[in-house]
Amino acid sequence: MAGIYDLVPAIAALPLASFVIALFAGKDLPKKGALPGILATAGSLALSLAVAVTVFTTGEGFNQNLYTFVAGQDTFSLHLGVLIDPLSALMLVIVSLIATLVHVFSLGYMNDEGETGLPRYYAGLGLFTFSMLSFVFANNILMAFMFFELVGLCSYLLIGFWFREAGPPSAAKKAFLVTRFGDYFFLVGVVAIFATFGTGAFAGSESFPHLAELALEGEYDVNTFFGLGEQAWFTVLGLLVLGGVMGKSAQFPFHTWLPDAMEGPTPVSALIHAATMVAAGVFLVARMYGFYALSPTALAIIALVGGFTALFAATMGVVKQELKQVLAYSTISQYGYMMLALGSGGYVAAVFHLTTHAVFKALLFLGAGSVIIAMHHNENMWDMGGLKDKMPVTYWTFLSGSLALAGIVPFAGFWSKDEVLYEALIHGLGTEGGLGIVLLAAYAMGLLAVFFTGFYTFRMVYLTFHGEPRSDIARDPEPVRWNVKGPLAVLGVLAATVGFINMVPVKKVTGLEIDYLHQFLDMAPEAYLTNVHHYTELLETDAFAGIHAATPLGEVGTVAASAAVSLGLALAGVLAARQLYNAPQPVEHTDRLGRVKTILMHNYYQDEYQVWLARDVTVPFAGVLDTFDQGIVDGVVNGASSVSRTAGRQVRKLQTGVVTNYAALLTLGLVLLLAAFAVVGGWV
C-alpha cells in the first residue's frame, strides 16, 4: 500500500539518469538524448500518478529524512528527505506531466529543426526536471533552497542555450542574477529559521511552522534576534523567504528577468518559465503556509505584491508585438493572482490556479512554439495572421488555452481565477483593520487585471490566427508533425476540463460536494499539520492572521456576484479585442495611447533602473574601490618599503670608503661622548 512511497526518490532519480546519459552519450544516441529524457520523465509521471492515487485513496503521507549530510553534535543536523502530502503529490504530477510533454514537443521543435548541441539541451532538461521534482518533495527548507538554486542553474543553462548569439547569454545572466538576488534573502531566511527553531522541517509537530505557532501561544521558547518580539521576528523570517519567492515567481520588482528569458528555446519557456520553475516560488509559500498564516503583515504584503503584479504585468502585455512576450507578461500576471490568493487566505484557490495555469500556460507556450516553427522563428505577431486555417490543431488548442487564460467559463482558468478573486473579496470584506483594506485593494487590482487579461489574450489570438496573412511565411507556413500536435492536443483537452476539479460556485449553488481539490488537499495527515482545515484555523485565529470571511449577499449570492463580475470583465476584454483586432487587416490601436504606450513598451523603465543600478552604480563603485586598493592600501605597503629603502640609501652615504671621513666621524663621536659624560657626570 504505502510501499510506493519508497520509490519517491526514483521520481527524481530517473531524470537525473537521463541527464547523465544525454550529457555523456547523447551524441551517439538516435535522437541525441531525447529518448532517455522521454522515458525518464514518463517513468516519473507514472510514479507520481501512483503516489498521488495512493495519497488520495489511503489518505496517508510520507515524511522521512533519508540522508543526513551534516550530523551536528550538540546542534542541529542537516538532512535530505521526502515529504509526500496532497500538495507535493499534486505538484509532482504537474511537473512530470509537463516535463514529459515538453520532451516530446522538443523532438519537433529542436530535433526536426536541425539544432546542434542537442545533448546539452536534453541534459539541461533532465537536470531541470530532477531539480524541480526534488524541490517539490523536499521535506525541509534547506533542501528546498538547494534545489531551488539548482533549478536556477538549469534555467541559466537553457536560456543561454544559443550561446553563440549575443542576446541569450545576457538574458541568462540576468535571470540568474535577479533570482539570486532574491535567493540571497531566502538563504538569510533559511539560516535564520535554523537559528531560531533549530529545524527546517516543513511538516509535523517538530516542524518550524508548528514551533512558531506554539511560540506565539507561549508554549515554546525560541531564539529571536535584534530584540524583536516573536510575531515581528516571524514576520521578518517570512519576508526574507519571500525574497526568494518573488525572485523565482517573477513578482514585482524582481519580474524583469522573465521576459528576457524568452531568449531560450520555446519548449524551455513552456517548461521552466511558465509551468514549473516560476511556480516554485508560489509553491514554496504554499508549502510553508502554516508559517505565513501566523503573520498578518506578511500576508498583507504577499497579497499586495500579488495584486499589484497581476495588474502591472497585464498592462504591459497589452502592447507587446511578439507572441512570446505577451505570454511572458501574462505569466507574471497570473503568478500575481496566485500570490494574491495566498495573501488573502485562499490556500486552495492558489494551488488550484497553480494547477490550471501550469496546464494552460504550458499549452499556450507550446502552441506559440508550433507557430514559431511554422513562421520560421519569426515571433512578431504583425507578420502573422490567418494561421487559423493552415494549422487547425494548433489554432483550436491555442484557443482552448486562451479561453482558459482569459477566464471564460467553463475553461480551467475561469474556475481558478474566479476562486482567487472570490477568496480575496470575502476575506477583504470580513477582515478588520488594515489587513482587510489591503486585501480589498489587492482584490480591486486583481479584478481590473481580468479585463486586461481578456484583452491582451484575444488581441494575441486575433493577430496571430485571424485576418489575412501579413507576410509570405504566414501565407505558406511550415507544417508541424505529430510530436508537436500530440502534446498540444493533450494539454488542449486538459485546459478545457481541468477546472472541473474544483467548481466552487457550482458547489455553493447546488450544494453538491464537488470541490475535489479542496477535499484532496484537506486529506493531508493530521500529524503533518499541512491540511486545509488546520490552515483555516490558523488564519481565523485573531492572535495569528485574524482573517475572516464575510458574504454580504449570502453565500450563494456573493459567489454568484463575484463570478458574474469577473466573467463580465473578462468578456468585456475579449469583446474589446474582437472589436479592434478581428479584421482582415488590423491596425495597431494601442498607438493611440501615445506616451502611455512608450512607457508600457519600456516596461515602466524597470529594466533601465535595474541595469543602471548594476552597471552604472555598482561597477563604478567597484572601480573606485579598486583605485583605493591600488593607491591607498597597496600604496601604504609600497610606501613602507620605499621608506626603508630611502632610509637605507641615506644611511649608506656614511659608508664612503674614505679613511679620513671615518677618522673625522670617529673623532666627532669621541668628542660627543666625552661631552655627554661631562654633562652627566656633573663636571661642568
Place this chain on the structure above:
Amino acid sequence: MWIEALILSTLVASGIVLLAPNRYAGKLAAALSLAPLALSGIMWLNYDAAGNALLGGDMAYETTTRWVEFASYGLNWHVGVDGISMPLIVLTTILTTLAIVSAWTPIDTRQSQFYGLVLFLQAGLLGVFTALDFFVWFIFWEVVLVPMYFLIAIWGGPRRKYAAIKFFVYTNIASLIMFVGFLTLVFSMGPSVRAIDLTQVAQLVRTPGVVEGIAGFSPNTVKLFAFTLMFLGFAVKVPIVPFHTWLPDAHVEAPTPVSVLLAGVLLKMGTYALLRFNFTMLPGVVRDYAALIAVFAVVSVIYGALLALAQQDLKRIVAYSSISSMGYVILGLVAYTTHGVGGATFQMLSHGFISGLMFMVVGVIYNETHTRMVGDMSGMADRMPWTVGIFVAAAFGYMGLPLMSGFAGEVLVFLGSFDSTISPLFTAVAMFGIVIVAGYLLWAMQRTLFGPFDLETEYEIRPRPSTTWHRWWCCCSVWSGWVSTLTSSTV
C-alpha cells in the same frame, strides 16, 4: 613513521627531479609525486582521529622524539595529524600532482629546477600541516617561502621580480611578527613551560592563571598582545583585508601551476595557523574581540568581491575572489560554533579544489589565446567547448551552487555564525557575497565565453584542439572537480 615517510618521499623526489634532464623532468616529477599522493591516501583511509588535537581530540600517526636541548627548553620532533590537518594534507598531495601535470605545457625552460622546487614546496607544506612542535613548525613555515619565491621570480610574468620580492618580504615580515607574538605567550608562562610543543602550550595557555604578566602588564594584556601579533602575522598569509595586496600581484605574475598551489594550499596555511594558534589557544581573547575580527572577515568578503568586480584580468578576478572566499573561513572560525568551525574547515578544502580548478581553466585559455583580459576575447565556447564547460562548472562551484562543495562550506559557516557570539548582522552582510560573486563571474563568463567568437590576439584557435596536453588538462580539471564534489559528502 608515516608522516616522516611522506615528507621524506617528497624531499627525495625533489632531489631526483632537480638532477634529472629537463626533457623528462615533468613526467618524472608527476610519477614521483604519486608516492606522497598514495601515502596520504592510505593515511586518509586508515585514519581514525577526529577533532582538534590541541583541544584533546585524537591524533593519528604521531611521533615524538627529543631533538635538541636548548637552555631550559627542549625542542622535539613532534608530528601528527588530526581532523583539521588530515584533509589539508590530502589537498596538498592531490593539488601538487595536478599542478605538476598542468605545468607540462606552459613551463618550457629549466624544467628540472621548476619541478624540483614544486616538490620541495610540497615538502614544506606537508611539514607545516603535520608539525606539532613550534620550532619544527616554524622551520617548515619559512621553508615554504623559498621555493615559492623562486617559482614566481624565475618562471613568472613580466613583473615577476616585483611580485616575488613583495610576496617574500611581506609574508616574511609577517612571520617575524607572529614569531614575537608566540614567544611572548610562551615566555609569559614562565618556568611551567618545558617545551614549545604546541599541544602542551595550548593546554597550559587555556589553564587559568598560568599566563603571568610581563614587565608590569597584566596577563590579559599579554594575551591580547600575543594574540594581536599572531593574528597580524597570519592575516597576511590568509590574506585578510587590508593585508592582501601581495596576493593579486603574486597570482598575476606566477605561472598557472604555481597559482594553483598558491591559492589552493598556501592560503590555507594562514587559516590553519589561525585555527591552531589564535582560536585554539586564546579563545578568551577571541570572545572579547569577536566583533572586531568579524568586521575583518566581512570586509574581506565584500571588499574582495567588489574588487573582483572591477578586474579585467581573469586571473585577478580569481585572485580577488579568493580573498572573498577566505573571508568566509574567518567568519566561521570567529563564530567558534560546531557548524562554524566545521564549515570553515570544509571551506578551506573546497576553496582549495575550486580555486585550483579555476586557475587551471584560465591557464588553458591563456595557453591557447595568450591573453587573459576579458575584453580581448569572446565566444570561446565555440572553439573550446569542453574547457568552457569546465570553466562554467568551476564558476558555479565558486558561486556556492548547492550539491557542489562550495555550498556545503559556505552554508555551514552561515548556519554556524548566525546564532553565535557575534551579531547575526555580520552573517547577513557577509552572505551578500554570494550575489556579488555571481555578478562578476557571470559577467566575465558572458563576455569571454559566450556570444560571437572573436579574439584580439593573433593566435589561431582550431575549432577542436585535441592535442594530448589538452586532454590531460580536461582530465585533471574534471578530476579535481570530482574530488571537490565527492568530499562534500564527507562533511
